[in-house]
Amino acid sequence: MVKLTGHKKIKTAVFISGAGSNLKSLIKFSKIKSAPISINLIISNTNKAKGLKYANFFNIKKKIFTFKNIKHSEKNILKLLKREKIKFICLAGFMKILTSNFIKKFDGKITNIHPSLLPKYKGLNTHERAIKNKEKFTGCTVHYVTAKLDSGKIIIQTKVNITVKDNSKSLAKKVLKQEHKLYPAAILKVFN
Numbered sequence: 622m623v624k625l626t627g628h629k630k631i632k633t634a635v636f637i638s639g640a641g642s643n644l645k646s647l648i649k650f651s652k653i654k655s656a657p658i659s660i661n662l663i664i665s666n667t668n669k670a671k672g673l674k675y676a677n678f679f680n681i682k683k684k685i686f687t688f689k690n691i692k693h694s695e696k697n698i699l700k701l702l703k704r705e706k707i708k709f710i711c712l713a714g715f716m717k718i719l720t721s722n723f724i725k726k727f728d729g730k731i732t733n734i735h736p737s738l739l740p741k742y743k744g745l746n747t748h749e750r751a752i753k754n755k756e757k758f759t760g761c762t763v764h765y766v767t768a769k770l771d772s773g774k775i776i777i778q779t780k781v782n783i784t785v786k787d788n789s790k791s792l793a794k795k796v797l798k799q800e801h802k803l804y805p806a807a808i809l810k811v812f813n
């Protein structure tokens with residue numbers, strides 16, 4: 622648990638690899654007066670991440686680390702996080718797996734959003750697998766990040782119904798809509 626001291630917002634970095642719709646929802650949330658975090662840095666493993674546009678739009682510093690050499694990238698990320706006084710990390714569609722060494726340095730201060738009701742459907746293609754298994758519902762989870770993939774302590778979850786009409790694309794859309802509410806709710810829970 623991370624406790625909020627005083628009224629200063631916790632400097633937060635968001636790690637992305639894709640569209641960045643969760644990043645956008647976190648930025649919007651962070652601008653609310655009572656939000657416990659401010660988004661001060663956006664990190665991506667690829668310059669192709671569409672979500673990087675929000676760095677320009679909201680005037681937030683961004684930096685790309687290729688992760689071709691994981692240790693090297695993580696070392697440089699840690700340096701940058703220190704320089705920018707970042708105290709909290711939100712993974713939001715970040716497609717690289719951080720090493721336990723990195724996670725230890727930010728122990729209990731990294732969260733991730735995952736498009737399933739963990740512990741069900743860890744990893745990729747969650748919606749496809751949920752439909753294939755004839756699940757009646759799925760959802761999304763925000764959890765703390767530990768060295769074991771998608772296995773850290775669950776902070777909060779939302780259920781989403783699966784109808785007979787759903788395919789993985791429609792389901793992803795429905796779940797993503799809930800994710801945008803869930804991540805801010807998780808942050809409030811973490812800092813309260």
Ligand code: GRF
Nearest residue numbers: 639640641642643714734736
């Ligand atoms: C989300 O569904 C998230 O749960 C998963 O990747 C997707 C990222 O979407 N890990 P976006 O980049 O935030 O739009």
